[in-house]
Amino acid sequence: MTDIFVKGGAIPPRRRRAQLNWLLTVLPAFPLVLLVLRLWYLSQQDLPTMLLLVQYISPLGMISALFITLIWTVPAAILVLRALGGVLLVSAPDDAGRSLLAVTALRMPDWVVLLATMMAAFTWQLRLLPALGMLIVSILGVTGTLRFRTERWLMLWITVGVPVLTGAIVLIFVWPGIVAALRTGEITTALLLGVPPLLGPLLTGPVPAWSARLVTHWPAVAAALVAPLAVGVIFLSAPVLPDSAVEVGPAGGPLEVMRGQLIAVDDTSTTVLQSDGDVLFIPNDQVRSKTLCPRPVEPPDTVVAIRGWQASESALSWIAPTHRDNSVDPRCLGRPLNPS
Incomplete structure (x- = not known):
């Protein structure tokens, strides 16, 4: 794979290590917090009942319930990070080296993205698959922009031809669903089916440099703040006892x-x-x-x-x-x- 260098310098090693240490500390603790909150919620905030549940409930059973309930969130996080970080890399290379989002996307192996795509294709609802197609063409576009700048015909095919063709195929497939959703008044479903194929061709290349952090960094920060709350609410309703x-x-x-x-x-x-x-x-x-x-x-x-x-x-x-x-x-x- 061709090495990619960004302008503006990288994140200072000491600061980067501190950020990674915090991240590696929080990630293993988050599932544990979810499991404890689930038992607290199940016991209806009664401490003796919660201690009884801790004594008898199998940790493997709770982890299995957590995995089955939240399996779809793993590919979502991976693909969104890679897509937003790639857009930031090609849009503002001078500042990308100082962004943890861009560095994470740059160092993410291609096989991780491939596995996340396959997992999302199997675990996401059908109405979310157009959004998956949008993320895939965006990742392909920004990756092609970073690695094949000199191949003009290949760049044109990856950043324009593939997104337009993919969007057209997706729209043809989901068009009956869009019509049915509009007839029944399900506007959200119609938007989930119809909007991502139209946005895919717009996310395969750079955005204006002055707006790069606004459209990539801050949405990622907002998602990181909202995701734990949403994941917790979903898991609190998951069954852990028969x-x-x-x-x-x-x-x-x-x-x-x-x-x-x-x-x-x-x-x-x-x-x-x-x-x-x-x-x-x-x-x-x-x-x-x-x-x-x-x-x-x-x-x-x-x-x-x-x-x-x-x-x-x-x-x-x-x-x-x-x-x-x-x-x-x-x-x-x-x-x-x-x-x-």
Whole structure:
């Protein structure tokens, strides 16, 4: 790969090391803070209940829930950093060496961008894929501007031909979805489908030098400030315990169904967390049956379909097998399985 040098000097080594040290300190701590906040939220701010959850909940289970819930944010951060940093590099090379955003984009390996693109293609909703195409053509354009300045025909193809052709193909594919979104009044979905293919050709080259930091650096700072809050709100609603229904009662006597989230089962009792935050310790000799209850299916964010594919679904949801059980266990509705 051709070495790229920027004017204006690089970030001073001592300052750069200090920034990286802070970054490396915050990044591992952020998932830990999210996990603790999730337990605090689940216990409804009751410290003894939270300590009980810490004792029984598997860290691997919580990390799995965190990974599944927030997997789409990883490629988003990588691609946005590379695109904004690349635009800053080609627009204001005199100041790019003093920007951590530009240095990060400059040192980001191409294989990382490739893996992030593949992950986004599988995990992002269909209505976000036009934005993915916009980021890809922007990264290709600014990378071509940095590496192939002398090849005029190649520059013209990368910065103009590929973005226009890609935008046209994307618009042709999503046009039925745009029409359907406008008919149903879903303006946000229509904008997500129609605007990115038009903006792609505008982000493949330099912007005016006086506005370079304004359109690259400050949006990245704003996203870095808002992203932790948004990620935290999303993860606080993610399930970390299985919803269960337990039939309780003496042998041959009346049965009662306890609904809640199953915490643990040991030799003496079954521990269940109810929706109001109360913890029940049910003796095992009174437990007659248990079952897992499926989470209620939430309505989709949009009813728009693009050529038969729901705009709110991802490619991974189409490919991966899905467990669908149309029958409802009466215990999940609060009724005994075999009422007498």
